[in-house]
Amino acid sequence: MKIFLLAIAVAVTLRASEIRMEKSGGGYFFRITDATGSDDFTVTVDQPDAPPMLGSVTREGRTLQFSPRFPLTPGMKYRAVWQPLSGNAQTAIFEVPKPIVARSTLVTSIFPSSNQLPENQLKIYIHFSAPMAKGEAYRRIHLLNSNGEEVLLAFLELDEELWDREGKRITLLFDPGRIKRGVLPLAEVGGALTPGGKYRLVVDAGWLDATGLPLVKGLEKRFAVVPADRQSPDVALWKVTVPTAGTPLVIGFAEPMDEALLHRMILVRSENGKEILGEVKVDAEETLWSFQPHTAWTVGNYTIEVDTALEDLAGNKIGRLFDVDTLDKVDDTQRTPKIILPFAVR
C-alpha cells in the first residue's frame, strides 16, 4: 500500500505537460505524448554534464517512450529532454520517490564461536540475516586490541570480497603474510594477534545491506589469543559415537574445526557406497559434528568419509600443516585425499 502511494511521481519542473514519468510493473519509464517528427528523447540523471542514460526509445503513434536499461534509483532526480526537429527542447525533471523502510538486517552469527583463538587463526565467517552490499567490508570491520587501538591491516583485503552466492556470509582471512613463518611481513610488523592478548572484533552498524540500509545494530566479538596451533587435526583423537535407530551419528573433535568446511567435508556412506542424506549440525564451539539421516538408520555397516582438506582454526589440514617447516622433515607424500572411518549400526 505504502509503495503504491509513493509511486506517484513528483514533477519538479514541468514546462511541457506532455513529458511524464510513469510506473508500470516493476519499473519507471518516461513518456512524451504528441512528439511528432523527432525521436530525439533522452534521459539523464539531473547533474551537470551527465551522459544520456542507457535505455531504449520506442515510438507508438505520436507517443515516444524511454525505457531505462536499469531500474531508477529511489531519491534521485532525472531530466528528460525531447528535442523537436525545430525549436527549443522540452525538458522535465522528475524525482523518484524514496519509500521509508525500516532497517532490518542483522549479524546472525560469527564463526569461530570460541572466545579463545590461536595466534595463527586463519579465517572468520560473519553471517547476516539478509544479503549485503559489496565493496565496503574492510572499512566496516575492525580488530581492536585491549587498549582499544585498531590492529591495522589485520585482514587480507581483496577487491573480490569473499561472499557466498547469496551475499549473506563473508569470509575474512587474517593476512597470511602475518601468519606465515619466514615471510617478510611477519618479520616486519609481526602477527596480527599476540598470544595472551585480548581483542574485540567489531562489526559497524553502518555496514549497508543490499537494499542500501545500515544494519539494525553492530556486533562485537570478544576473544583471547592462545599460542599458535601448529598441529594437524589428528583423526585418531576423534570420538565417534555410533548411532542407534533414532539418534544421530556424532563426532567429537579434539579441537574446534572450521565451521564452513564441517558442513561439506564429512560424508556418510552406506555399505554399497551410496551417500546417506541427512542433516548436519555443528555444536559446542565447532568441536561436535552430528548427522541425523532423513530416514532412520538401519542395521548395517557404514563409513564416514572425511576430506583431508578439512581445516582446523589455523588452516592446518589433515596431514598437512598450514605452513610446513621443511626442517621438521614432515613427510606428506602419504597424504590421502580421503580418510575412511567405518562404523556399524546394530
Place this chain on the structure above:
Amino acid sequence: MKRYSIVLFLAAVCTLSAASSLSVGKAELKSAGQLAFNPQGILFVGDAMGGAIYALDTDDSKASAGVAVDVKGANLKIAALMGTTPDQILINDIAVNPLSHKVYFSVSRGRGPEAVPVLLRLDTLGKFQEIALGKVKHSKVELPNVPSAEGRQGANKRMEAITDLAFVDGNVFVAGLSNEEFASTLRSIPYPFTTADKGTNVEIFHGAHGRFETNSPVRTFVSYKIAGKPHLLAAYTCTPLVKFPISELKPGQKVMGTTIAELGAGNRPMDMIVYTKGGTDYILMNNSSRGVMKISTANLEGYEGITKKTDITGVPYETLAEFKGVEQLDLYDSTRALMLIRGEAGSLDLKTISLP
C-alpha cells in the same frame, strides 16, 4: 611478396578456427569481474558468481592507434550512464583491447547478490558504450566447483573468487581463491574452449627462505620469458613475487615456485604488466599501500630464490613516487600504460601515462 601471402594465409586460418568456436547468442553472465584479451581481440571475462569464464567477440578487432586517455571521474560518468549514484556501482576491472586500443570495463550495477553485470567500452572519442550481451559471439567454459551436498540443510556457500585472468600462448590462466578452504588454484584452460577440456588445476607452493612452504593463493600474475623459457611471475596474497616455468604446470604435480622478491608488509599486489623500454624489459606493479613498483627483469634467471632467513632482498625494484592511488593498471600500447587512479572526493580518474 610470396612470403607475405603465406603469412596472411596462416593468419586467416587462425582467425577462422578461433572464430568458429564462438556462437551467436545471449551471454548470460551472472557477474563480470576480471578481464583479459588475447592478441586477436577476444575478450575473456571472469564470472565468479556463475563459476565460468566467457570468451566474447565484441566485433572490435580493427587495428587502430591508441590516443591519450584522460577521463576524470570515470566512476561518476559510468554511474550517471546507468542512472544511479557512484555508490551503487563497482568497477571490477579494466582492460585494453590490444588491437583497437579501446578500454573495456567490467562493472556491477548494484552491490548486492542481485547486481547486474555490465561490460562497457570507452571509445576513442571518450564515450562509454554498453557491450550488448543479448546477441554476441561467445563461448564459455565452466569452472569446476564442489557440488552442493545434496539433501543437506542450506545452500552450498562455497564460492571461488577469480583473482586474476590472463591469456598466455593459447591458454587462459585463471587464479582463484575459495571462500572456504585455503588453497591455491591456478587453472590453465586451452582456448578455443571445448567441452572436453576444462583445463588443468595445479597446486602451487612457494618456499619462504628455503624453510617453510605454503600452498597459497596467487593474487595476480603475468607471463614472461626468462632465459627463453615462458614463465609465470605470480604475486601472492602475502606479497612474495614468485617465478615458475609454465612447462612445469602439469596436473597432479606439486609445483614449487621460486621466491624472487619480497614486497613487504601491509601490502597487496594488484596488477602487473610487462613492457620494454630502451631495449630493457620491466615489470610495473600497482599495490594497495606500497605504490607503483618498477621491477627490473635483468638477470631474472639468476635469482635462485631467497634462501636465508636474513635475506629479504631479491629482485631490485624502485617505488615510483609520482603514482598514488592506482587501483587498476593495464598496458595501453608500446609506450603507454593505462591507470585508474583514486582521486579527490572518491573520483576515479582514467588516464594513460608514459611508461616509466
